[in-house]
């Protein structure tokens with residue numbers, strides 16, 4: 374039944390949301406004409422941008438934003454109209470903001486924050502404590518012994534105070550700690566992770582405490598991949614649950630878990646498990662978010678990114694909307710962020726040989742079926758999904 378409705382979406386395409394809704398059992402077609410704006414009665418305009426549709430239930434829709442997205446007017450127009458939460462793809466990472474010790478470059482991060490303000494969007498800060506994209510001066514210092522454990526912790530504290538302090542009041546959610554778990558079964562905090570190996574396991578608690586001290590208003594997240602139904606065993610989810618539960622038991626200020634959501638059509642994945650995993654995190658009193666959503670598949674080449682398997686045209690929008698539907702069913706899920714919104718500048722072809730097509734907008738920045746499917750789900754959701762409750766927002 375559900376699949377039938379989805380293939381109808383595929384055939385009907387862009388202008389079809391209202392028509393499709395007219396055929397859905399729960400929707401009242403007479404309330405969903407394109408002429409009707411969102412209003413107090415909860416009516417929605419089916420042609421509205423994603424951000425406006427999601428606003429009806431207090432959900433934010435976002436993307437990683439890289440400088441090209443801000444500097445290219447046609448890209449900026451999509452981000453500005455469709456999305457209302459932005460994550461810097463790289464511009465807040467330590468390697469970028471302090472390439473030489475004591476020499477800072479905030480230009481990319483400042484631009485992102487200004488772009489968000491200009492578009493009345495929020496910002497997800499990404500990321501304070503991660504093994505990757507660290508400055509060479511730091512990793513070299515650790516490996517040659519000129520930076521010892523105490524100094525490393527001091528440097529991290531300074532980094533967090535400086536960066537979180539600089540953007541105090543301007544960041545909605547911070548990815549404080551990123552990707553600390555092993556991909557094994559059972560999974561655990563990786564003893565070989567740069568931070569765990571060199572600064573000790575207490576680094577995770579300390580990073581959250583320092584971030585909270587620097588901006589008590591920001592929502593602080595643990596962020597990772599394969600913790601929402603991707604790995605079959607759910608081993609990594611269980612390790613993430615144990616990690617954040619332990620932090621909460623110790624009184625550490627952790628407020629949310631980010632499930633990245635990088636999917637590939639060649640692998641299995643369970644939408645039901647994603648919903649259950651999000652609910653499981655939420656049962657701890659935490660917010661949850663999808664933070665880096667994309668769905669990659671094999672393509673003819675990086676420039677055109679036409680899927681080589683015809684089933685991908687169904688799998689791609691299906692997996693996007695299943696992720697969104699899981700979010701919609703969990704009131705503690707406050708944002709749905711994609712890792713890039715257009716195939717034109719996606720990270721995927723550069724990282725996964727032969728793959729691409731990962732986002733809802735194609736290489737020419739035209740919306741794909743995934744966009745219209747997301748739009749349709751949001752039109753439906755506005756009629757029934759639970760409203761999100763926001764405990765903290767950046768101060769104006």
Ligand code: G3I
Nearest residue numbers: 437462463499500505506551552598633635665712720724
């Ligand atoms: O900026 C330099 C440029 O000066 C240089 O000429 C060029 C040569 O390769 O590299 C440029 O840096 C690249 C950087 O992206 C900016 O484009 C790095 O090589 C490249 O490794 C880096 O990749 C980023 C990747 O994280 C690093 O692991 C991707 O853009 C970024 O999208 C990706 O994001 C991560 C999240 O932070 C965490 N979760 C997974 C996600 C995808 O890998």
